[in-house]
Amino acid sequence: MIKDSSKKIKLLKLNEILQQESSQKKPLTTEILIQMLADANINTDRLTLRKDIVALRDYGIPVKEMRIGHQKGYYLEDSSFSVAEIKILLDAVQAASFISPELTNNFTDKLANLAGSRRKDIIDHNIICFNTRKHSNEIVYQTVDLLEKAICTKKKVSFLYFDLNENKERVYRKDRKRYIVEPVALVFHEDNYYLMTFSEKYDSIVNYRIDRIDDIELLEEGVCDKAIIKRDDLSEYTKHVFKMYGGPDENITLEFDDSLLNVMYDKFGEDLMVVRIGAKKCVAAVRVQISPTFMGWVFQFGSKMKILSPERLENEYKSIAKEILEN
Numbered sequence: 001m002i003k004d005s006s007k008k009i010k011l012l013k014l015n016e017i018l019q020q021e022s023s024q025k026k027p028l029t030t031e032i033l034i035q036m037l038a039d040a041n042i043n044t045d046r047l048t049l050r051k052d053i054v055a056l057r058d059y060g061i062p063v064k065e066m067r068i069g070h071q072k073g074y075y076l077e078d079s080s081f082s083v084a085e086i087k088i089l090l091d092a093v094q095a096a097s098f099i100s101p102e103l104t105n106n107f108t109d110k111l112a113n114l115a116g117s118r119r120k121d122i123i124d125h126n127i128i129c130f131n132t133r134k135h136s137n138e139i140v141y142q143t144v145d146l147l148e149k150a151i152c153t154k155k156k157v158s159f160l161y162f163d164l165n166e167n168k169e170r171v172y173r174k175d176r177k178r179y180i181v182e183p184v185a186l187v188f189h190e191d192n193y194y195l196m197t198f199s200e201k202y203d204s205i206v207n208y209r210i211d212r213i214d215d216i217e218l219l220e221e222g223v224c225d226k227a228i229i230k231r232d233d234l235s236e237y238t239k240h241v242f243k244m245y246g247g248p249d250e251n252i253t254l255e256f257d258d259s260l261l262n263v264m265y266d267k268f269g270e271d272l273m274v275v276r277i278g279a280k281k282c283v284a285a286v287r288v289q290i291s292p293t294f295m296g297w298v299f300q301f302g303s304k305m306k307i308l309s310p311e312r313l314e315n316e317y318k319s320i321a322k323e324i325l326e327n
Contacts, residue, residue, distance in 0.1 A: 027073030
């Protein structure tokens, strides 16, 4: 029994060494592997090591070999994340406002561990904490986990939903009456995570911020057929910008200064059809949800952007601008 246990420990350590220290560009010879195992207080010999390599392959671990002079070298096919890939994931975690500072640190630590022996380089040189707007909801992981279960099993959920007051205290909506919703999907949008739900009352999608959800429960009642059908329309829905903020969908035409071309492509995608109408002016037709957030987005560009159609929306925009000036 002790012998079997020791063999398993040796195989685990050998696999760990190959994962963290080897690559196709840096295969480890039999001699080096024996020495690295000895450094971990595990004794072996060439014949036994060869049998251990075969055992790892039998377990499905893709140990490759190549000739290095008169010796054999071993390495694992690199299916791990590269430093660049880990850096991208770390930046995404740092940018996500819905992940609290404490959870961010835990997540960062786990991601850095994926780098193995390169962990120190990533921790020392690659992590930049650039998001100072982190939210404080520490149970966001549990919320996401339960929502994923609800979506997979097509079940409704209930929860409390809150805002923050001027003292950063939670103020629960509907006097703490529970929301009962039909989950459709989880969507990441502009540094925040949202739960998309189908509302039978409004016959449309309603969104909730994940970090504003509290005391969530999985219900036995299933979602309606329309909520399931909406999942098939998800890719089309998420094509539209300003979706997280509500408001009716509408086709509009924007006129803008050509210095805003990159802004337009960033917001609406590089397949946006743009027509130049002058030395400095362009127009584009887009479909958006009309909301205060959309109006605010247009306002930030001042005279460099204006709404051409529909006329009703153009007039509404002018009315808002006039009201701002009067106040």
